[in-house]
Amino acid sequence: MKKYFLPIGKRQEEVLLPEEHVIYDIHGNDAQVCPDIVAATREAIRNPIGSKPLREIVRAGETVTIVVSDITRLCGTAEFLPVIVDELNSVGVKDEDITVIVATGTHRGHTPEEDVVVCGEEMVKRLKIVQHDSRKKEDMVSLGKTSVGNEVALSKYVVNADRVILTGAVTLHPFAGFGGGRKAIMPGVAAYDSIMLNHCMTMSPVEGGGCNKACDASLLEGNPIHQDMKEAAALLKPDFLVNTVFTPDGEISEIVAGHWYEAWEHGCKDLLAMGGVHIKQLADVVIASAGGYPKDLNLYQATKCHMNAQFAVKKGGIMIFTLDCPDIKEPAIFTDCFSRTDMEQFEKDIRANFTIPAFVAFKARSIVNDVTAYLVTRPENFDFVRKTGHIPCRTLAEAWEKAQEQLARQGKKDYTITIMGHASATLPILDK
16 A cells, blocks of 8 residues: 545645556656746747747837736746846837736736736836726727638737737647647637637537537647637737746746747647656546646636546546635636536537636536546535535545445456546546
8 A cells, every 4th residue: 555645725635545556646747947937038038939039029119019818827927027028128119118918818807916916016017007808899900710710809909019929828728739829819819709709619510519529638730729729819920929838736847939839839849748648548546636726726727637637537437636626616607507417408508608617617517427526625615516526525535435435336356546646737648
């Protein structure tokens, strides 16, 4: 027997497991942590990928819009944004000619306090910061259509700027393949209708087919959502990109900068090299954590754990999640959907009125319905957890005990176990 530890909130849960049954303990591959983000950003923007250095692209007197991620996606913006601004200042671009737009997509705008958290106090004092509002039609400018007929309308703050710099973080994304890059444009600063048409392609093109299998973590080729995002960004032709790449443990590994697509694509490859773990077989039992706080602050964020862990478990297997979720019912637009059990009607309703929270709930519920899912969480969450299809447990040891009873009923003595301590940031890749 061996003791294993999994993050949950700001603490850890422990469990004794028969080591001979554990086939994988996935923590991601070796990853370097960036020792100096300021120096790395300066190096990246002066020696970019697929592009001239930033200082050779922008000229004095030009207006520059910098697109930054909102507070739901902390990317290290407060650390690298001053470096970008200093570089712009060094070639004669004044602070008053720089606008920062918060790429909220369909999220709400920031409070002033949240602007400080994301951008840093000095940047908030020096620069004009605007909140993108996807529903504010008078602020949108149409640029044309993508190959699927999506009318791409973007914020006037990016369309009318002389230069546009995209920022964000390269991450695994449960239906766009990877986050970062072109997502700063679509959905980041796009109109609501453009975003909805793009995101509704997460559903199978065949009615009743559930989720679109081409739209999943790490998938780019043949992924219609990614392709539409890429085409939308190409209509704008952003001038430069700065993206952080995170290790599976949530620390910044590197800064990629340069061409809006080539530099981002380089970051995707590096991310997958760290977070993509090749496996040769699926397990009967997968024990997974989102990685602790803040990744399991609520169930909406924590379902990224489900999206990746599903690739490690056998169909009809057992999944055990350690998710603290102190705000488990936030946002209500998501959790109100997640408790639905009639999946056929649920799918019809999503197709008729697509929303991102409803789709995430549908996909997560689809994963849970294919397995037996135990959820280790706070006792006050239990009543709600039962409505989501999970079986609530107080401790990881309790969940493992119930899983063992189930395995015994099934007559499985040679069962296998995979452990994923950072499931939101690691992706099992089955070698076929």
